[in-house]
Amino acid sequence: MKHLRARISRVLGLVLAAPAVLALATLPALAAEGARFIGAPLFAEAEKAGDLPPVAERLPEQPLVTDMPAIGRHGGEIRTLMASPKDSRILVAYSYARLVGYDRNFELKPDLLESFEVAEGRIFTLHLRKGHRWSNGKPFTTEDFRFWWEDVANNEELFPVGPPAVLIVDGEKPQVEVIDEFTIRYSWSQPNTEFLPALAGATPLYIYQPAKYMKKFHAKYADPAELEAAVKDSGQPSWAALYNRRGNQYRNDNPKLPTLDPWVLRIKPPADRLVFVRNPYYHRVDRNGRQLPYLDQVVMDVADSKLIPAKVAAGESDLQARYLRFDNYTFLKKAEKEGRFALHLWEDSRGSNFALFPNLNCNDEEWRKLNRDVRFRRALSLGVNRHEINQAIYYGLGKEGANTVQEMSPLFRSQYRLSWSVFDLSTANRLLDEIGLTERDDEGYRRLPDGRRMTIIIETAGESTEETDILQLIKDSWRELGIDIFTKPSQREVFRDRIFTGETIMSVSFGVDNGIPTPDMSPKEFAPSTQQQYMWPKWGQYIETQGASGTPIDLPEAQELADLLAQWRGSADADERREIWDRILAIWSEQVYSIGTVTNIPQPVIVDKSIRNLPDQGMWAWDPGAHFGVYRIDCLWRELAPEALASLSPVEDRLQ
Template sequence: MIRLLLGISLLIGGGLPAGAAMAQEPASIPFFQQAVADGTLPPMQDRLPETPLVVPLLDGQTIGRYGGELRSLIDRPADVKLMFVYGYARLVGYNTALEIEPDIVEKLDVEEGRIFTFTLRRGHRWSDGAPFTSEDFRYWWEDVANNRKLSPAGPPAALLVDGEMPVVTFPDEVTVRYEWSMPNPNFLPHLAGAAPLVIYRPAHYLKPFHEEYVDLSGMNKVQRIKFKAWASKHNRLDNVYKFDNPDLPTLQPWQNTTSAPANRFVGERNPYFHRVDAEGKQLPYIDRMILSVSEGKLISAKAAAGDSDLQARALNLKDATFLKENEKRSDYKILLWPTVRGSHIALYPNLNASDPMWRDLMRDVRFRRALSLAIDREEINDVLFFGLASEGNNAVQKQSVFYSEDLRTRWSGLDLEKASALLDEIGLTARNKEGIRLLPNGEPLAIIVETAGESTEQTDVLELIRDSWREVGVKLYTKPSQRSVFRNRIFSGETIMSVWSGYENGAPTPRSSPAILAPTSQQSYQWPKWGQFFETKGRSGEAPDMPAAIRLNELYAEWLYAGTDEARSRIWREMLDIHVDQQFSIGLVGGILQPIVVKNHLKNVPEKAIFNWDPGAHFGIYHPDLFWFDTQAE
């Protein structure tokens, strides 16, 4: 359950008051010694906010030493954003109990669930040394989010409560207030996410690229013509989450220093980072985070050869045995962290497909149920996951209070006879000489399942599904593409079915947002146009026109205003029931163990943890800024 800690500046579990932590002069950081000696950088105590965040150690963690380069492998340049994800500096963030607490902000006050007052840390600075103040929040709200040239659709839909945007005020340089007339239970989870809602920007850096802050009279004709494209340049430079602009100041523990495109991205420690350990030493301990781009299918081999200090990206459970065999040779250990997605892999029938025939077919619940019943999940589990996975729907895992066997198993058991009967009932009775059913237009019933081309695991799963679907007269073809192309094809309706991971949070509580269960996001691949309609407040996309989808939106709206956990639980259960019954996404297996490669001299990586995107940010909630290298042990 999310617990809001109001009016505090320390993470739960202890941590010394700032004054106590700094009573003794902490050791300087060797990485910055020359810059401090030259006078180009202030000493540590002058780089920290007046009240830094003291981060307590988790069980098994120890005070670390400075230095070292943390190497990890990524399978595409766009994943440089993992520096931002793993750094996990957020206005408020989840702790390991998945409670939300202040982080970047010193204090948070919440009144009636609708008025949120943030108090910033005095003396906090951006990575380039410029002050971090309420002006950075004002700039984003007034000059970015509400500037039609920069944000044509207006502020993010995540800030909407029943169509109402917040009233945002900035009483002084360390105070920011967001106020709605009704409760907004989603606001803090949006701020704490792995890919968060970022409601501030480095105003001092971006203002010179904004028309409101540039004196055109001082420009010549050519300069004025070039400046007409100021909005596109501003948006290109303002890549807070993408993390690919090395000139953009950050509040993360490491700042990317490498411009894209590149095959090796180097993040260097932020000299003004706001966190310290219990001895008052500024974090992070590690000097550099290095992300090297590699072919995805080679990452497990490179990790086994010792080319990564911390690796989870592109590793699957099937790699665990191979990785285990190379532990001693390459001086690392393998950890297995359980995942809590609703389903590790799921199929997404595109209910917004552009082709009328396919759209009608995908919207027929009998068709979706038939496809689910014709999948041999036990075979998938045995062949690819050593029988260790949980077979069933894209629903919730056993860690959730909403778990039931019915939610996991309804319409998900292998039943080829029932699947065939449903397809017959639809009218798909004619077959060709190969036994493949014929569509209304006379063509074979061949479903093209599109992938992002990044996971051999997904491809292997589709190979197994192909065999069982063939038995009920359905052909399956796989079409890989790059992730950006993959998503754009889904959004436009060109894709009729895709494969992706299931719901990130498979262990929700009553206070977890059920937004993912309703058509609220274009990123929900079963109804991208309905999600876009919600996100753009009706300016783009299509309004939902299926009763079940409309009901999900109604239930989500009810949850937003529910005043008790009992009411929220009732809503969650009905939404989960609708999803399972309708098979809007077709789950396969869940509860997968994620292998983690950790070099033996890398310390403070938890032995036991969950591996989840949101909440969790993969490694983020375990504070990689506390990880350190014990070089003396080598």
């Protein structure tokens, strides 16, 4: 990992260069003539019976040739554990089939696309792979893009607030030109620096849908009587609701929805066991021509998140990092000696392992006023003893400081990490007095202006004892400031809804996802941009919905961040984008919109000892990276005897 900083500094650097035109080709393809493609034995009987074309006819004319440490063999399954049937969407991230995607060096490469060209940072020409098919065998062509743009994204019933915000540049929609069956162009009058990264995201921007399948749910194309009956049978309130329910590609909960991912869902959630079977039309092969994925199926067993570490230790998962935390390490290390899995520690990309988020959109007027006072936020941050947290919880392995970019990012500056994050109770108390919070009750706790004891209710999803322990340490140090803490756990969906609606005073969660950005990666996490930001959800919602809901930003410094984000999005100049990033990070560190604790905490990753092609060391990053996504889990295979491999995934169980 020591070379990561140098590698990621190259990410996207040339893609947005102006006025050059750049075409990124795929990895060297197998020779078109004489190439011998190898299909999975799973499909042999279907091919023999004529129910499925030969593998050479199922692949694109130019499949993506994926390089990997070790050539594998077909067969077997991989098991993982998830805490909810809704986690079926996580396989979309892990599978990481994107129009363009990041490789292990966090550089953008074509994937579903055969190639793409960028001119002036504003004209994007996308070339599809001829012969590429959806998982149901239907062609994947520009009709899937045209249909989504004209009939879905610009349909007011399906997208009431208009197309996704990333496609709107200074109020301008893209000009979408279908050049031919396999070429489509998106262009704006100004640069759109977020377009390609959005396509490569862990939660990607889908600018296409399987048109042939989805048209039967669309009022423009479907038979009215049949559509009305389908709406009635589904229990949905309208055809638009039914359409969006059936066509959500990221949610991955409709087994009938065609996909381009390596595995196809077989069992409709909710279910305690989700099974995903290999896609016969997947577009990648290894360098010997063997169609990927290697594994026949992925199995997700649903369990209580609190029980997942114990189940992992008992050997019930073959690949696991989600729902494992550093506080599980000692327990898992002991189990490793007795089990069949290996335990690795990957670097974590987040800006802080845990961070506090004062809700600047809190409904409570007194708390909202305090949360918006930078002196209050600074005082709270100065009152956190990060060294104590690091030593007591993380054995001194973490980096103490603010919720910001890490040293591996070329944007890192030490003052960003240290700003208002050095333990200093004297200065913190002075700032609180300066605000006017000088009245105290009989127990020494400060009072709010309306007389209430200053008890901060910190809401949490309650998924980790590590989180509980950190909050207890913070409670002890904030007691010296005359501030009390009450921790309120709830289920994650309830937790998030309360934040979004302004019911929370403060919440605790992970820090910024991308702590290793380059100047060419979006700074949207550091500016109001989405409802998912716990410090200003209503401002983010207002921007995300283009003013249709939420509330306008009414804090100058936060508005400046939003303006700077807009400037970054419209800049095709690399130096200018770097300057904008520096200004954003400087404001972020001085304004303390979130309160970081400790970062760069190792992420436990367990993998069955028979599984090959997963690195011992890696970067656990959501975006960019999609966690396991950049490591191509379609390339994972199991080095087992044939009979042992067959016993892991009975063919008859999967093809019925």
